[in-house]
Amino acid sequence: MVSTTRCPQISRFCTKSKEPPIPVNPLKEVYSANHQVENGIIYDKKPFKMRLEAGKIYSWCLCGRSRGQPFCDATHRNVYLKIKQRPIRFTVTETKEYWLCNCKQTLNRPFCDGTHKRADIQEKKV
Numbered sequence: 001m002v003s004t005t006r007c008p009q010i011s012r013f014c015t016k017s018k019e020p021p022i023p024v025n026p027l028k029e030v031y032s033a034n035h036q037v038e039n040g041i042i043y044d045k046k047p048f049k050m051r052l053e054a055g056k057i058y059s060w061c062l063c064g065r066s067r068g069q070p071f072c073d074a075t076h077r078n079v080y081l082k083i084k085q086r087p088i089r090f091t092v093t094e095t096k097e098y099w100l101c102n103c104k105q106t107l108n109r110p111f112c113d114g115t116h117k118r119a120d121i122q123e124k125k126v
């Protein structure tokens with residue numbers, strides 16, 4: 001008989017994953033900018049890890065042109081650049097380190113969801 005309690009990590013009954021769950025923006029339904037369909041240009045092909053404070057509101061750059069990545073520096077307001085994307089306002093419920101998307105293609109803005117690993121993104125020149 002095989003015991004599932006001795007080595008729970010390899011048990012087929014184990015539902016625990018080594019990867020922490022991807023956080024969700026609690027402000028997702030509050031700001032309409034979160035429902036923008038178009039993504040910005042790729043700033044980097046890998047995410048940025050940073051410590052975020054619980055309850056603080058951040059503006060994540062979606063257009064990919066901010067010089068203060070991963071946050072918005074209002075470059076999208078330059079009328080000559082004709083940028084359609086607006087920044088994503090977000091917060092976190094726990095003070096800790098988070099992976100923020102830098103490829104600007106994540107499906108879970110502003111957090112990295114692994115979309116940057118797609119071949120078409122990795123092959124693009126930035």
Ligand code: FES
Nearest residue numbers: 101102103112115
């Ligand atoms: S950096 Fe964009 S999904 Fe990971």
